[in-house]
Amino acid sequence: MHPLERFFWPRGVAVIGASPDTHRIRGLLLAHLRNNGFAGRIVPVNPSYREIDGLACYPSLAAAGGEVDLAAIAVPAAAVPAALDDCAAAGVPFAVIITSGFAEQGGGTGADQAGLRRAGGPRLAGPNCEGFYNAPGNLAVTFSPTVEARATGTVLGGKRLGVIAQSGGIGFSLFQRARAAGLGISYAISTGNEADLTAADFLEYMIADPRTDAVLMFCEAIRDPDRFRAAAEAARAAGKPIIAIKVGTSEAGQRAAASHTAALSGAATAYHAVFAAHGVMEAADPAEAVALAGLALTAPIPRGRRVGVITVSGGGGAWMADTLTANGLDLPTLSPGLQDAIRAYTPSYAAPANPVDTTAQGSNTGPMMMRTVALLEASDELDSLVLVSSFASETRTTLDPAVLGPIVARGRMPVVVWSYTEPSGFGRAKAAECGVFLRTDLRALGAALGKYTAWAAARGHAPVPVAPLAPRPWPVGLPRVLTEHRVKALLAEYGLPAAADRLARTAEEAVAAATALGYKVALKIQSPDVPHKTEAGGVRLGLADAEAVRAAFAAISAAVAAHAPAAEIEGVLVSRMAPPGVELVIGCVNDATFGPILMLGLGGTGIELFGDVAHHPAPVSAETAEAMLRSLTGARLLRGFRGAPPVPTAGVAALASLISRIAVAHRDRIAEIEFNPVIVHPDGAVTIADALASLR
């Protein structure tokens, strides 16, 4: 039995602080628990009442006796420790603390949260949460109004979605929206401040749980990143899709999320990178989340990106075609044979190419759309089908359960429906009868099918293990900011490409260095206090002789002295000018949540103006680094741009992998390290033309 089994499936549930007043959270908690049909024992605890609405109420858990596996605690913050003592004394293994006013209050003004979890006491969910709902168990341990209404209508496909959210409001809204879309639900849980059990704990449970087939997760912050990543890989192995939403990507959103769940989260880019690396689909809004959940629960794995659109509205078909194309899907023109077959039964003004427009006449004679579905599903020309129709009529529909039901049940390919009208009850019921997932949200459905198809293609590719580097000892007394020459010196023993450069402290040393290296050279100020060298006038390029070097040295010294008079100057780095090539950026930021994240991007204006960059959690294999390069918008520069031959990328990919392993080996010290630019020459050789690191 999984350690959390009795949390979700308790034999008895106590409500500590139970109240008859259903205008208060503690009153709603008991009412929902009683109204949802939980078959186990329900134990109200409150010394103020002898009974509540006909149910015996106890002054303490100890007084109640019997098998209680879970206590829901809704007393004021100051009374929570005593309630937990009561749980411990009664041997209750789990508690959900609904009460707010702990760490989320900020500034140390809240009640003590760290002390809630103690030896011998229960494992905890919350505090500051909205509880959970176990749908197959009819167990509502929440004050969320979404459990007041019961599921209605057919559940599609027989599979179940688990929902996990730090935010109770959003978690239960996603549950409610998914249920309204006809999806089966296993659990919905809000995790609040996560003083003990975290979202990753519940994710791990649901991935192991046979009643859950896919998980939808709303994240403000992930507190135990390693457990989360392990659970995501377990989900990949089990074939259970995970859909995640990450909020706090804007400054105002971060402010809101931090004050809400008392957690500072890492950078949004790090979350995106971790999600992508571990096969977690990301949803941009609730409609997209529900659409992805619907595909995860009802659609077979698409074999490819070819989508057939069948429509009764030319305009609707065009809109869907645009939307699917924008989401990375293809709409191939159907073969002449298929088009002829369609022409045989559609009006002369129908369009058989794809989108297949069976016309408005077809909307009044359902068989045309149904015949087309059967024809396309049986062909080998498509990987998914999207049906576009109106479902507004209370009496007519383009769907025929006798035709579409068996096609959906056979599961050769995803078949989904976009209703461009708000469906009538009749229309919804017919779609449900066919077992087909119906959405009204055009953009959300198109984005979801695109993401699901991309996920399907990538789902077999777990991250390649990368051998760790043994960290070598570093000298003591390093400055917080490491300039280029220091970074190169420090990392030389790991095998960075050799640098044609020398540090100079005087103009004459610079001339000597340039003469030894060979002209032309560049001069760059080296100072931990001048990270933006160009803006400070600290860089001179393309110097062709000793005189130019002398003049550049003087100009740099003067400019930097004017720009940052108090800067500590280590010297001027004299570098032989590298031959031209494609400029890239390689960096690693040590994310507060996930540790080092490798960044690989197009240098120069590519990254500075256009943000053309890919991220992946470190360490990264050379193969993955090559895939990151291919994903860049600027990848064309490497593939043979404007008639140039392709640039070999094995060398720069190996360097990126090495840098990622160094960042992991020294994660205790390196806050951020960046090599910008890294020049990839036409023969694949690599020059590191600048470097900077900051330590912590």
Place this chain on the structure above:
Amino acid sequence: MHPLERFFWPRGVAVIGASPDTHRIRGLLLAHLRNNGFAGRIVPVNPSYREIDGLACYPSLAAAGGEVDLAAIAVPAAAVPAALDDCAAAGVPFAVIITSGFAEQGGGTGADQAGLRRAGGPRLAGPNCEGFYNAPGNLAVTFSPTVEARATGTVLGGKRLGVIAQSGGIGFSLFQRARAAGLGISYAISTGNEADLTAADFLEYMIADPRTDAVLMFCEAIRDPDRFRAAAEAARAAGKPIIAIKVGTSEAGQRAAASHTAALSGAATAYHAVFAAHGVMEAADPAEAVALAGLALTAPIPRGRRVGVITVSGGGGAWMADTLTANGLDLPTLSPGLQDAIRAYTPSYAAPANPVDTTAQGSNTGPMMMRTVALLEASDELDSLVLVSSFASETRTTLDPAVLGPIVARGRMPVVVWSYTEPSGFGRAKAAECGVFLRTDLRALGAALGKYTAWAAARGHAPVPVAPLAPRPWPVGLPRVLTEHRVKALLAEYGLPAAADRLARTAEEAVAAATALGYKVALKIQSPDVPHKTEAGGVRLGLADAEAVRAAFAAISAAVAAHAPAAEIEGVLVSRMAPPGVELVIGCVNDATFGPILMLGLGGTGIELFGDVAHHPAPVSAETAEAMLRSLTGARLLRGFRGAPPVPTAGVAALASLISRIAVAHRDRIAEIEFNPVIVHPDGAVTIADALASLR
């Protein structure tokens, strides 16, 4: 009276081809007309029936007599001309041809469409359309099932939306969705193949019509661009927002749209540019279209981009904050005074900064959200308010009509509601009672508020009139592709910047030219058959002396001969190398629909890899060209990038304006003209470093 007044407000309506069979389009047409409460005369015409469902049916319009202003025609395509003759004979001024099988059939196989409009005959809507609905007139001239259900619930704000679409399916779905959102509707019309009356005609009517306050328009193609642009400017002057959707942006979507309405439309970029120039808001999907329509009908003009978010869910507030930020809106931190005022009545764990989180406790005690709305609306710190809450409960709500109703009615700022749950009937009714626009679509609502705010800021800025250039006569016998030297020679008299270059036909001519111009020079092949010179090996840059020029001439000749042996060679252009600067692209494409569209973008990889480009219909004033430059992602390169001084842009803006006027003056000849790169030097001087034009 507007010429189309009797089209939308006929005294009597005939249905030609009327049928009692409501499984057929012609039967539905009559049934909907009768069931929707039209107060005028209804005249079924069909020689096969004496009466239909109790209503007298006539063999012809002439036989029916009486005042009929509109005939709906649903007979087979071959019988349509006779029906129109009947209309003409009876003096019926307008007809809606529902029948399909005309130009949309393609390949000339359809019935003759051009012959439908004849002298003395009625003005026509359609063919191949779904008719129209006049909501205040209770007039349904359509077979769309969306008119089977009547409007229910409150209409917000008392204003009305008109809907225009070539696609009947989508037009009526937008009508239906807007109505379901509580919005008032004036008309919904589908225009079909537009053999006579076009979407722009109906737009013109609705802008002039006092019963219509905003228009939602779904475009596959605009057939009379000048009338459309004039109507859009009339809408700007009348303060009536227009929301447009353009489909056919993908290849498959274009295919679908073209086969559907028998119209080839111009490029999507041209549509986007025309919409933006004329103050037309664009919607990406139906949810966004309805959200924009709701703002247009119910929200006052926001004074700025500052949004206050008030939420009962921390997670919901964070999600909304991210979404609004992503849509160009600001969420300023509230002043200490406001935050203190909020702290006085919210729980200790509430968040007062913005988003203001009144907490889940606040969701059970509505006054907290309502007090906050009143407080923020009365402050001068915000320009719009977004309320975030659950509306799932059948008994409780955070909204109080007594507080919110007067605030919405006062109209100081937009106030909208995002329900993160699917609302209950009770929740919807409460929002309607407050007069507040409620949406469940997070992304659509955020995008709509962002677009509405941007539209509000720009709505006073009609395009600046630009003086036309008189086209000067061109020599006869020009090739279809004009190379750089030809473009410059042809346009020199309009005042393009003088070029430091000369055409050379031999290596020695090239050396002489280089010597005369001064080194360094570039050599570029000039051939109408080699538009991609670099890829063909036809360009050599930075040549420093005669020897280099000679070698380059030979290399170019050899490379081009190998690459395109049959190419006609005009010579090699010798240009003095321009000093460095910011590289831009200026071009004009003569769009099939809208004529010349000016393109201004960042040169080099900026446009080739990242598509960093702005478009505007030509002619363009220098002021507008400067605004286009400022809108580029790469605008930072001109504003003083990495410590460099800002680059004056008056010169390049004037050049862009001039090029746009040349493109208009010669729109009969120039299919496309491009100057790439145009180098803007640090002092603002401009060098045209390459040019190419294609004629038609």
